[in-house]
Amino acid sequence: MTAHTSPARVARLGQNQYGKAEVRVVRVVRDGATHHLKDLNVSVSLSGAMDDVHLSGSNANVLTTDATKNTVYAFAQKHGVQSAEAFAIHLARHFVTRQEAIHRARVRVEEYAWDRIGPREGGHSFVRDARETRTTEVGYDGTRWQVVSxxxxxxxxxxxxxxxxxxxxxxxxxxxxxxxxxxxxxxxxxxxxxxxxxxxxxxxxxxxxxxxxxxxxxxxxxxxxxxxxxxxxxxxxxxxxxxxxxxxxxxxxxxxxxxxxxxxxxxxxxxxxxxxxxxxxxxxxxxxxxxxxxxxxxxxxx
Structure with a gap:
């Protein structure tokens, strides 16, 4: 009688991440009659203890990408957008420190410039600037930061x-x-x-x-x-x-x-x-x- 043996495993999980890409958020600061505008495109990528979701389909360690999107909007209100870098740092720190299974966060931001149309009474009219797009990428592992603007x-x-x-x-x-x-x-x-x-x-x-x-x-x-x-x-x-x-x-x-x-x-x-x-x-x-x-x-x- 021939014994049956399981085939040797030939595949293993490598580097992986997940997140929400291209969350468009516009933040208006109303300083009396003068308004200030920040226009961002935010992509968040998370990695950590994610073997189970790939290997068995268990979602126990998965913070939903919908929650990631909502965090971007909430933080735009809660922290404001002083700069693309500062905003990305707030987000990265939040995801790594609040979710035990998340060991590293990478936040990429594109910022689109708007020029004020003026002089205009009220200071609330803008035209999209045709110049360059500003970018930043922030990585955080709970200890060290890497900021690439x-x-x-x-x-x-x-x-x-x-x-x-x-x-x-x-x-x-x-x-x-x-x-x-x-x-x-x-x-x-x-x-x-x-x-x-x-x-x-x-x-x-x-x-x-x-x-x-x-x-x-x-x-x-x-x-x-x-x-x-x-x-x-x-x-x-x-x-x-x-x-x-x-x-x-x-x-x-x-x-x-x-x-x-x-x-x-x-x-x-x-x-x-x-x-x-x-x-x-x-x-x-x-x-x-x-x-x-x-x-x-x-x-x-x-």
Whole structure:
């Protein structure tokens, strides 16, 4: 009689998380006749003792994603939204400290800017700002914090002071060298703060955002560029050198190519005046700049 044995287990549960994504919340502060607006898109991800829900279907340790959504709305009223970072910190601390099964929370926030329409009596009219989207990602494990702020969709252009020549060539190279070109990109940047403990005083988040953004723009405008890589490093290095509370910055710079239009068939010269902006494909330049002695911690991809 042949004995039957259970097959050897070949699968095991790996890293996992769950939460509520893209909770849209708008907070209005009514300061008499003048109103203030914060417009956020909040995504919460939770992880911890979640083996049972995956392996047996037991929901005993699962805080519902509906409760997560409701917490975002309640905290917008209870704590207000002083900054995207402060709001995310309030949420992350709540989930980790109130639920025993939750060991780590990650809160991502996008903030959309509105400009006041003025002068208008009452100060309650706004227009959606077409500039960049502000971002933050806060991680908390009950002991240590990681705050990575950032921005995306920041479109910048230099109409001169950019060259590109002396590059490697092979049998497939067709690009011509240039000593004067338009340099344009759509900046996505994420920077990690040194602050990581409640024992330390947190940064002034709003001021730090404005400071980093200003350094990125100043470095882009002030760098005579021989490559977009050189410009990327100049932007990152300026942030690290001028912002002591930032230990790491990661930049993603798509090269928004502008090509001179050939007007010779029409008997016209084109002395770096008329271009067409190519949508795709585009070069994508990415890199990280670190404070000396710091370890890289921002993930290469989301």
């Amino acid at each position: 950032g921005l995306k969709d920041l479109v910048v252009l230099n109409s001169t002071d950019s060259e590109f020549w002396g590059f490697a060539r092979d049998e497939y190279t067709t690009l011509e060298e240039t000593r004067d070109r338009i340099l344009a990109t759509e900046v996505a940047a994420r920077w990690r703060f040194a602050w990581n403990s409640d024992d330390q005083s947190p940064p002034a988040w709003e001021e730090e955002y404005a400071r980093v953004r200003g350094h990125l723009l100043d470095a882009f405008a002030g760098t005579y560029s021989f490559s977009l890589q050189q410009t990327l490093y100049a932007m990152g290095a300026r942030v690290i050198e001028q912002t002591p509370g930032v230990d790491e910055i990661r930049l993603s710079l798509p090269n928004r190519h502008h090509f001179l239009v050939d007007l010779a068939p029409f008997g016209l010269e084109n002395d770096n005046e008329v271009y067409y902006a190519a949508d795709r494909p585009y070069g994508l330049i990415e890199g990280t700049v670190l404070r000396e002695g710091a370890e890289a911690a921002i993930p290469v991809t989301d």
